[in-house]
Amino acid sequence: MANNIIEWDGNCTLIGTPFLVDSLVPRDLEFRKLSAKPHSIILIQESLSSPIMEIKKAIIPIAGLGTRFLPLSKIIPKELFPLLGKPIIQYALEEIKKAGIKEIILIVNPRRKLILDYLKRTPDDEKTAKKIQNHNLLKEIKNLEELLSNFSVSVVYQAKPLGTGHALLQTKKIIGEEPVAVVYCDDVIDSKIPSLQQLVNVFKTSQRPTIALKKIPKENESPYGIVEGEKISSRLYKIKKFFEKPLAGTISSDLTSIGRYLLTPEVFEYLRKIPFNGKKELGLTDAFIEMLKDGKIIYGQEIEGEWLECGDKDKWIKSSFILSSKQWNH
Amino acid sequence: MEPLKFNPITKAVIPAAGFGTRFLPITKAMPKEMLPIIDKPVIQYVVEEAVASGIKDAIIITGWNKRAIEDHFDRHLELENFLERHGRKKELAEVKKIAKLANFIYIRQKGRLYGNAVPVLSSQPAVGNEFFAVIWGDEFILAEPPRLQQMIKVYEKYQGAVISGVRIDKKENLSRYGMAEIEPLEENIYKIKRIVEKPLANEAPSNLATHGAYILPPEIFRIIKNLKAGRGGEIWLVDAVNQLIKEGFPVFACEVKNAQYYDTGDKIEYLKTIVDLASKHPDFGEEFKKYIKII
Numbered sequence: 001m002a003n004n005i006i007e008w009d010g011n012c013t014l015i016g017t018p019f020l021v022d023s024l025v026p027r028d029l030e031f032r033k034l035s036a037k038p039h040s041i042i043l044i045q046e047s048l049s050s051p052i053m054e055i056k057k058a059i060i061p062i063a064g065l066g067t068r069f070l071p072l073s074k075i076i077p078k079e080l081f082p083l084l085g086k087p088i089i090q091y092a093l094e095e096i097k098k099a100g101i102k103e104i105i106l107i108v109n110p111r112r113k114l115i116l117d118y119l120k121r122t123p124d125d126e127k128t129a130k131k132i133q134n135h136n137l138l139k140e141i142k143n144l145e146e147l148l149s150n151f152s153v154s155v156v157y158q159a160k161p162l163g164t165g166h167a168l169l170q171t172k173k174i175i176g177e178e179p180v181a182v183v184y185c186d187d188v189i190d191s192k193i194p195s196l197q198q199l200v201n202v203f204k205t206s207q208r209p210t211i212a213l214k215k216i217p218k219e220n221e222s223p224y225g226i227v228e229g230e231k232i233s234s235r236l237y238k239i240k241k242f243f244e245k246p247l248a249g250t251i252s253s254d255l256t257s258i259g260r261y262l263l264t265p266e267v268f269e270y271l272r273k274i275p276f277n278g279k280k281e282l283g284l285t286d287a288f289i290e291m292l293k294d295g296k297i298i299y300g301q302e303i304e305g306e307w308l309e310c311g312d313k314d315k316w317i318k319s320s321f322i323l324s325s326k327q328w329n330h
Numbered sequence: 331m332e333p334l335k336f337n338p339i340t341k342a343v344i345p346a347a348g349f350g351t352r353f354l355p356i357t358k359a360m361p362k363e364m365l366p367i368i369d370k371p372v373i374q375y376v377v378e379e380a381v382a383s384g385i386k387d388a389i390i391i392t393g394w395n396k397r398a399i400e401d402h403f404d405r406h407l408e409l410e411n412f413l414e415r416h417g418r419k420k421e422l423a424e425v426k427k428i429a430k431l432a433n434f435i436y437i438r439q440k441g442r443l444y445g446n447a448v449p450v451l452s453s454q455p456a457v458g459n460e461f462f463a464v465i466w467g468d469e470f471i472l473a474e475p476p477r478l479q480q481m482i483k484v485y486e487k488y489q490g491a492v493i494s495g496v497r498i499d500k501k502e503n504l505s506r507y508g509m510a511e512i513e514p515l516e517e518n519i520y521k522i523k524r525i526v527e528k529p530l531a532n533e534a535p536s537n538l539a540t541h542g543a544y545i546l547p548p549e550i551f552r553i554i555k556n557l558k559a560g561r562g563g564e565i566w567l568v569d570a571v572n573q574l575i576k577e578g579f580p581v582f583a584c585e586v587k588n589a590q591y592y593d594t595g596d597k598i599e600y601l602k603t604i605v606d607l608a609s610k611h612p613d614f615g616e617e618f619k620k621y622i623k624i625i
């Protein structure tokens with residue numbers, strides 16, 4: 001028990017009863033303050049014996065066919081659509097960078113590879129911008145070059161649209177036994193602390209799958225599904241139940257999951273062993289539901305910041321409009 | 331010289347070879363002609379206008395990095411199968427329709443010269459020896475009847491070249507366009523005496539800008555070939571049209587009626603276009619209008 005530091009593990013039954021705290025126990029808490037009972041010590045020692053998992057990689061799934069934007073998205077992936085002068089994907093990249101992540105893995109449809117051109121570094125663009133002497137443009141291009149230089153990029157292909165879970169499984173060889181962030185470009189979150197950083201902060205102590213949550217009006221439908229959770233602290237929940245795209249008004253919870261996830265290797269194990277669902281797809285939520293059945297712990301962090309949805313056309317246009325008005329008001 | 335034949339206009343040249351530098355970083359991986367306007371790319375509005383005006387052959391002049399345009403106007407079997415399996419009939423019909431809009435012909439812009447007459451010259455092998463239309467691929471006009479149809483009426487009645495005209499209300503904007511010196515013929519139709527490209531505001535011959543769409547005779551190819559580089563060392567279509575007039579060829583302006591012009595040339599104009607069309611959208615226009623009032 002070096003330094004008497006406790007890594008709080010959600011699975012621990014510390015004093016023989018389910019252990020509830022109103023926030024995650026900070027890592028520098030001294031062991032003796034919690035319990036001296038011998039069976040607890042064993043549990044804590046176990047958790048200390050495994051190294052602390054750190055998020056070093058982020059997956060960006062882009063394999064969807066974007067059918068809510070047709071015919072516009074027939075060829076152009078929605079992640080390349082503009083949002084206040086930048087493609088939507090650039091917001092995700094900026095967020096990933098700010099969370100200190102340097103490796104990104106793209107999941108791409110093999111016939112829709114336009115997005116890869118965007119991620120290539122193109123010093124020529126800088127020359128062009130210099131030639132037309134547009135200062136703002138030059139700044140934008142330099143920003144993008146700098147952003148891209150931060151990452152090593154891997155690409156995996158999902159040949160058939162068989163669900164988000166199936167898409168994620170394609171990255172397994174690259175991910176190995178590490179935890180990973182999953183970022184959907186559909187959700188842009190305008191916040192002081194980037195939403196991914198908010199999740200990473202929780203993960204430092206939770207070391208469990210941690211998903212991003214937002215409250216929505218009960219009459220709204222959620223693109224991701226509603227969750228029910230047990231509140232642990234002001235923004236942290238232990239997830240109790242997932243409802244995949246329920247009809248509006250049928251569920252009392254107002255928490256929806258949004259497109260940011262931190263996944264542990266265990267989630268991938270579940271994705272491998274669960275069957276395809278009724279829609280012949282393998283959903284990430286399907287894996288979460290199975291995990292809950294087995295008593296596994298999944299956390300949800302209610303994200304601070306404004307959620308700008310870009311998942312269908314009217315929301316994307318609204319989001320463009322919101323961001324522009326914010327910029328012009330400054 | 332053979333007498334001129336005033337053939338029906340069935341061919342439209344759509345220049346789409348420009349780099350789209352002003353829209354970087356968005357245009358890094360997609361052509362500026364593919365910029366989204368609500369639910370369609372700009373160039374689809376352009377092609378639809380042409381088709382609604384009777385065009386059969388859409389001759390798109392492309393360049394490096396423009397493959398997405400060709401793919402957009404092609405079949406997409408994977409997507410069609412997916413939509414079929416999921417019973418998305420409306421989207422399926424929409425996607426299939428695009429490939430059947432016109433007979434698409436693609437020509438790579440040739441030569442090392444710059445300027446907006448260069449793509450027109452590149453279209454010659456597909457146009458041949460007949461009158462044809464030219465419409466820019468990165469801006470559009472919504473008009474009733476469609477702009478090109480209004481122009482074709484003028485072409486048929488007056489038998490000459492026709493350029494679409496837009497009135498410029500703000501004096502400071504006069505120096506952005508080719509302003510026409512005109513002689514009125516009827517309500518919205520004028521004979522053009524010459525075009526002054528980007529004049530100083532007080533030197534503009536009128537406030538009618540010749541802009542956007544053209545019906546041109548095949549003679550224009552010979553003229554462009556012999557044209558000396560103009561402003562900025564580039565070859566300009568307006569210089570070719572002025573030469574056409576000098577040679578005694580009748581050129582008319584058709585001020586487009588019932589029209590709303592959408593410029594997508596820079597980021598702010600682009601956003602205005604989106605907001606305007608979103609508030610007119612049949613599915614969510616009303617909701618969007620309420621929404622922008624709140625903000």
